[in-house]
Amino acid sequence: GEDVEQSLFLSVREGDSSVINCTYTDSSSTYLYWYKQEPGAGLQLLTYIFSNMDMKQDQRLTVLLNKKDKHLSLRIADTQTGDSAIYFCAESMGTGGSYIPTFGRGTSLIVHP
């Protein structure tokens, strides 16, 4: 995950918005993803964005992409206790056509009642 960086922890109050940030290094990245992982479980795909887009919204989730700064963010509106989990940012690099998803270390989101 050395090419994808995320802050390790985020704590928010229930009902507030959460913003999880990610930076990536490969400018040829074509696809960028957000996954959610609950304890002891696999990864659940939340949303993804193509690198030719700036923003994508899906219900409570908003993804913003700043290609110039290689910065990706995930905003969760009206955060609930059930949103407590680890969130992973991933990039899928197009160089050579491999498109292998590469993950960051994850951001642990803690939602307080």
Add this chain to the structure above:
Amino acid sequence: DTGVSQDPRHKITKRGQNVTFRCDPISEHNRLYWYRQTLGQGPEFLTYFQNEAQLEKSRLLSDRFSAERPKGSFSTLEIQRTEQGDSAMYLCASSLAAGAEAFFGQGTRLTVV
């Protein structure tokens, strides 16, 4: 189709023993990935298949590891002469094509004692 399934969910083995894990991808998904995840880390890429062809292997995949996908459907990951450092969650993912969203199974948690 219920998604990517992995078997077993948990495996405890003695050091030096061989273990084999199975992954059944989503039907018609051409790509199949294997990742390893340790505590506090994101998934680390091990290897992937395009149909039955194994196209790339990570440097993490030592000679003791071997993966197959004989008919382009299910895949197996074998670890020979297990070591304590092999203890991790082994995750399988599949996608319809290169760059398409990757869907993960629940993982196999390996503990080497």
